[in-house]
Amino acid sequence: MKIxxxxxxxxxxxxxxxxxxxxxxxxxxxxxxxxxSGIIACSASDIQMLPQNQxxxxxxxxxxxxxxxxxxxxxxxxxxxxxxxxxxxADSDDQAARWxxxxxxxxxxxxxxxxxxxxxxYTIIHNGTTIRENEEMISGQGTNVxxxxxxxxxxx
Numbered sequence: 001m002k003i004x005x006x007x008x009x010x011x012x013x014x015x016x017x018x019x020x021x022x023x024x025x026x027x028x029x030x031x032x033x034x035x036x037s038g039i040i041a042c043s044a045s046d047i048q049m050l051p052q053n054q055x056x057x058x059x060x061x062x063x064x065x066x067x068x069x070x071x072x073x074x075x076x077x078x079x080x081x082x083x084x085x086x087x088x089x090a091d092s093d094d095q096a097a098r099w100x101x102x103x104x105x106x107x108x109x110x111x112x113x114x115x116x117x118x119x120x121x122y123t124i125i126h127n128g129t130t131i132r133e134n135e136e137m138i139s140g141q142g143t144n145v146x147x148x149x150x151x152x153x154x155x156x
Contacts, residue, residue, distance in 0.1 A: 032075075039110040040065045043082065046103035051088060056095075061086040077118040081134070085125040093131040100124050104137050111137075 004016045011026040024034060044063045051058050061084070068079040082104070090096040104111050104122060111120065120137040123130065 032069075036065055036067060036080075039080070039108075039114070040082065042110040043084075043100075043103045043108045046107050047084060047086065047099055050099040050102055050107075051090065054095075056089050056091075058086050058088045058099075077114060079119045079121070080114070082120070082122040083125065084122060087127050090126070093126055093129070096126040097124055097132055100132070 002018060005024070006014050006016070008014050008023070013024045013026070015022055015024055024031065040063050044061060047061055047063070048058055064083040064085075066081045066083075067077050069075045070078055084100050086096075088096055090099075100122060104120065106112075114120075115137060121134050122132065122137070123134060124132040
């Protein structure tokens with residue numbers, strides 16, 4: 001993966017990837033907000049793709065992320081709480097929970113990049129019912145949790 005950032009004007013930068021480009025408009029949206037948005041979008045894309053790979057579908061997906069940062073510079077993320085709210089035709093709430101767990105524990109590269117330095121927890125609201133609340137992510141490298149046969153997205 002390669003990304004180039006070029007200064008455009010004032011506090012605007014253009015990010016160019018091998019696939020596309022976009023403008024980063026600081027301080028309208030700060031780089032740390034883009035970073036958190038990337039983390040959330042990575043997992044959200046998994047939550048769309050994992051069910052599709054099982055012949056299921058997810059609708060009305062909203063993922064909220066709330067971060068507590070250290071007071072001192074570099075003000076790293078100390079905690080991240082993700083709330084997944086969605087409807088689906090999953091066979092059970094456990095299947096829907098496995099999609100989220102597979103994303104946070106295994107497939108989402110951005111979450112797994114910060115997992116050793118940030119305490120991560122999640123809540124799942126599936127079909128209007130809270131099925132997991134403040135579940136903590138397993139820390140460290142990899143996981144031994146059997147999540148079943150799942151495929152994910154985002155190869156890069």
